[in-house]
Amino acid sequence: MSKLISGKMLSAQINKELRNEVTQLKEKGVEPCLAVILVGDDPASAVYVRNKKRTCDELGIKSVGHDLPENTTQYQLENLIHDLNNDPSVNGILNQFPLPIGLDESKIIRKISPEKDVDGLNPLNAGLIAMGQPIFISCTPYGVLQMLKRSNISTSGKNTVVLGRSNLVGRPIATLLSSKGWDSTVTVCHSRTKNLAVITSQADILIAAIGIPEFVTFDMIKEGAVVIDVGINSIEDKSKKSGTRLVGDVAFEEAQRKASLITPVPGGVGPMTIAMLMANTVNAARLQNGLPRLNI
Numbered sequence: 171m172s173k174l175i176s177g178k179m180l181s182a183q184i185n186k187e188l189r190n191e192v193t194q195l196k197e198k199g200v201e202p203c204l205a206v207i208l209v210g211d212d213p214a215s216a217v218y219v220r221n222k223k224r225t226c227d228e229l230g231i232k233s234v235g236h237d238l239p240e241n242t243t244q245y246q247l248e249n250l251i252h253d254l255n256n257d258p259s260v261n262g263i264l265n266q267f268p269l270p271i272g273l274d275e276s277k278i279i280r281k282i283s284p285e286k287d288v289d290g291l292n293p294l295n296a297g298l299i300a301m302g303q304p305i306f307i308s309c310t311p312y313g314v315l316q317m318l319k320r321s322n323i324s325t326s327g328k329n330t331v332v333l334g335r336s337n338l339v340g341r342p343i344a345t346l347l348s349s350k351g352w353d354s355t356v357t358v359c360h361s362r363t364k365n366l367a368v369i370t371s372q373a374d375i376l377i378a379a380i381g382i383p384e385f386v387t388f389d390m391i392k393e394g395a396v397v398i399d400v401g402i403n404s405i406e407d408k409s410k411k412s413g414t415r416l417v418g419d420v421a422f423e424e425a426q427r428k429a430s431l432i433t434p435v436p437g438g439v440g441p442m443t444i445a446m447l448m449a450n451t452v453n454a455a456r457l458q459n460g461l462p463r464l465n466i
């Protein structure tokens with residue numbers, strides 16, 4: 171039976187470190203500030219934004235919300251980002267995605283100043299990741315790296331298989347883990363990959379980020395592998411009051427019989443993502459005030 175890597179526990183540890191760091195920054199006259207933009211009234215996005223603002227409050231980070239109506243134009247949104255880019259009291263800018271239909275996410279990602287891009291999605295930051303010189307790493311990949319590091323999992327020379335190649339999750343994880351320092355031999359799989367189970371069953375570290383409930387089954391996992399489940403999927407469950415429950419991309423119970431270490435869903439990668447947004451915001455404040463990046 172495998173051991174759990176608890177994102178809940180690790181994120182609490184990171185948040186505690188960041189809370190101390192924010193206190194010290196405030197003593198130096200620096201108050202980290204995150205601008206959070208929410209366009210429209212998608213209920214899931216509203217929950218994510220609320221959780222991010224609440225964690226800011228808990229850590230002593232100032233958060234400034236910008237809630238815009240569904241009919242906001244591209245021009246209005248870009249104008250707001252322009253103003254936030256030029257506002258010295260704002261260190262980080264987060265635009266919650268998805269945007270309402272008609273707004274261009276990739277233009278918004280490019281519009282956010284790379285120095286304030288705490289989501290790590292701007293092409294400059296993505297490029298720096300590809301060059302092995304990251305400044306802001308997108309929050310979910312950053313969370314996955316922290317889980318490996320803080321669980322003392324050696325990645326050097328290991329066969330790592332990443333399921334999924336999105337710009338948000340799979341691709342940056344694969345790039346980072348193959349870079350110097352992490353030194354994994356990484357295989358990236360996607361929807362056109364042939365003989366997927368043969369590839370995944372050779373992975374010392376298997377990272378699933380595809381968005382298909384319980385896709386990774388017992389036979390796809392190598393005995394003793396480390397399994398990181400990024401997926402968050404809502405499935406029907408009549409036994410629950412809500413009628414649904416969350417599962418990952420890995421069939422957890424059977425995977426647990428084969429893996430040495432595994433992340434649960436919920437309580438795994440999810441909580442790490444918000445903690446790493448906080449870390450990026452603190453680092454943005456440090457860098458903008460001439461202080462070196464924290465080595466988290």
Ligand SMILES: NC(=O)c1ccc[n+]([C@@H]2O[C@H](COP(=O)([O-])OP(=O)(O)OC[C@H]3O[C@@H](n4cnc5c(N)ncnc54)[C@H](OP(=O)(O)O)[C@@H]3O)[C@@H](O)[C@H]2O)c1
Pocket residue numbers: 310333334335336337338339340359360361362363366379380381382400401402403419439440441443
């Ligand atoms: N824990 C968190 O905080 C967090 C944050 C972000 C996302 N997520 C979750 O992570 C999962 C992935 O998110 P995402 O944004 O990366 O999703 P995405 O943009 O939809 O990308 C999914 C990737 O999976 C690949 N894929 C789809 N079906 C496949 C199959 N049958 N076999 C192999 N690969 C397949 C796709 O391949 P192609 O490129 O060929 O289409 C694509 O590269 C989702 O469940 C999402 O909810 C969690």
